[in-house]
Amino acid sequence: MSATNTSWLDHGDNAWQLTAGSLVGLQSIPGLVVLYAGIVKRKWAINSAFMAFYAFAAVLICWVVWAYNMAFGEQWGSAPFIGIPGPIISMDDELRQALLPTSGIAPAYPMSTMVYFQFVFAAITLVIMAGAFLGRMNFIAWMVFVPLWLTFSYTVGAFSLWGGGFLATMGVIDYSGGYVIHVSSGTAGFVGAWWIGPRLTRDRDDFRPNNVLLMLVGAGILWTGWNGFNGGDPYSANADAGAAVLNTNICTAMSVLIWTLLDITFFKKPAVIGAVQGMITGLVAITPAAGVIAGWGAIVMGVLSGSIPWFSMNIVGKRFALFKKVDDTLGVYHTHTVAGIMGGMMTGVLATTEGCAAFGLTNPGGAIDGNWKQVSLENPLFLIYTSSGFNLLVPFSLSVSIFS
Amino acid sequence: MTSLILCFIKYALRIPLRMREEDLLIGDDAVHGEDAYAFGDTRRSLLHGDTERVPNNDDGELGVIHAKTPLSETGNGESSKSYEKAEP
Secondary structure, rough: OOOOOOOOOOOOHHHHHHHHHHHHHHHHHHHHHHHHHHOOHHHHHHHHHHHHHHHHHHHHHHHHHHHHHHHHOOEOOOOOOEOOOOOOOOOOHHOOOOEEOOOOOOOEEEHHHHHHHHHHHHHHHHHHHHHOOOOEOOOOHHHHHHHHHHHHHHHHHHHHOOOHHHHHHOOOOOOHHHHHHHHHHHHHHHHHHHHOOOEEEEEEEOOOOOHHHHHHHHHHHHHHHHHHHHHHOOOOHHHHHHHHHHHHHHHEEEEEEHHHHHHHHHOOOOOHHHHHHHHHHHHHOOHHHOOOHHHHHHHHOOOOOHHHHHHHHHHHHHOOHHHHOOOOOOOOHHHHHHHHHHHHHHHHHHHOHHHHHHOOOOOOOOOOOOOHHHHHHHHHHHHHHHHHHHOOOOHHHHHHHEEE | OOOHHHHHHHHHHHOOEEOOOHHHOOOOOHHHOOOOOOOOOOOOOOOOOOEEEEOOOOOOOOOOOOOOOOOOOOOOHHHHHHHHHOOO
16 A cells, blocks of 8 residues: 555554554653662662663664564565564655564554554563663663664564564464563573673662652553553554453552562561562563453462562572572563563463454464463473573573574 | 673673773762762762751751852762772
């Protein structure tokens, strides 16, 4: 369709998609920017905020000049891993109808809306990863790292699952980026933290937040912004978008309650920083499932996301030498990798036939609807991602290390 | 892939992944020449270094704003900076 003939355009869909994209943008700037600024020690407030702020800007330029087409463009050669790099900045590129060529999806809004919507996800992936590097990374190294990681790692994951690559073809459900965004950023953050090395000992011993209220402002923007994160992924202002928004909030609220109850039970005090961690794990866990599971499924998901990452962070993280050696500043591995994998696997269990149909998938639901195959489908990913995360320790996984 | 990229930055481009130790001790002021807060009792701000808050009771509140001696003299900011550096 040409740019002048806009018979394909649906005003409602375009309005919602731009709104949803903007909400996700707000999650990074100022959401995570001020969350990081507040949660770190006073002397790292600017540096932490700036790492997030920089990543948002750098990702956009790389995105429109070459990376968007690597993630969502035409498949490169015969291997279904990556698209052909190239710019998407001509006037015709911006005005014509959106199309994901490999998977044949053609939403009722222009390409520019699609490119922006996918950009904010790519950006927040890098911003989340920064959370593992705070408090010691050389800013110049970060400036170089952002474009390289976007180009050689993010695009592969996005193409494989969303761009119509091999994982999508296999039938893996990743509703809104549980694997593409959270597992990959959490795992890459952990691996990167090992390479960069730990913070100063005295910073690790005493890393009291300099402004808990500012952190809460960021957390609130992050939570509500997730309405765009998950509500935008049907690519249309349809019924499933509403379901996704409600489920996202149900799961998150439950997760906050469970995390706080565990804090009270084990540490005798309800801590608001703990509640924010619970909020984040809830948001992450519901992400691969938001539009395909039912409201009660979201409650189940919230119970698990408030407890499993809690144990991972507070018990496993404090007992095992690996987690002491690798200084993942904000515990991104627990809040994103652990919660993301858990959410992905539970998607295989809790997905409903109606939800999948509303989202436009032909999968006959998950295990609760008798489709146990979906559980195992969500599983290979789990293995690929985790083994690639620990690729320094597990040599056999080097072959798949490309994924993170 | 993350490992490859970081090794490329470190060994091929010769860009250190970590800040220098002396920058790690100081933080924002050393890296960006900026501080997050324009007031406070541990470090003076470049912009508003001419004021400080003095507690007037022990209830934990920040207290009242007083005029402050210039940067060149031994003010609160100078002494706390050298204190930060001197810490082990």
